Amino acid sequence: MAAAVLTLTFVLLMAAFSPVLALKGLLLNALSVAATFGLLVAVFQEGWGAEWLGAQPHPFLDASIPVFILCVAFGLSMDYEVFLLARIREAYRHTGNLQRAIVEGLTKSGRIITSAALIIIAITGSFALAGIQPVKQIGFGIAAAVAIDATLIRLLLVPALMKLMGRWNWWPHPA
Secondary structure, three states: OHHHHHHHHHHHHHHHHHHHHHHHHHHHHHHHHHHHHHHHHOOOOOOOHHHHHHHOOOOOOOOOOHHHHHHHHHHHHHHHHHHHHHHEEEEEEEHHHHHHHHHHHHHHHHHHHHHHHHHHHHHHHHHHOOOOHHHHHHHHHHHHHHHHHHHHHHHHHHHHHHHHHHHHHOOOOOO
16 A cells, blocks of 8 residues: 555656656655654653653554554645645746745745644644543654654755756756
8 A cells, every 4th residue: 555655646746746856755755754753762662751741651652653643744744745846846937047946935835834734733732742642642743743844854855955956856847
């Protein structure tokens, strides 16, 4: 199932943008999810900051929790990715200047991405204060995934990588 989702996502992103941006999107989503899982392990297995959440470290996470978080985080991060890339591509088509297009794309989508992320973080983050350990893990995991993705990935790494890749962003066809 994971292979089918990744393949379909790649094909759709490739059709909408380019193979380069599709691959970049999937790799950055993997980075975001890996960072989230690392935080889950650090807090709920190793106990780093677990006392702030009223959690007790356990030697393992329930197997369903990472799967659930992966599905939600992947879907949300793809939404953010498509929204940001669409604004950048529109600006690039209009100006022909990648640096200006990145700035315009971020300007047009940054507040919306950040606002949506803050709403999701507030809602799911409140679950991290629940009295039930799996609910704490889900709430913390989704809030962390969204925070990492909306800040480090979409608003920092995506623009930086697009700037570095230059015209290769739109290979094999110009935007």
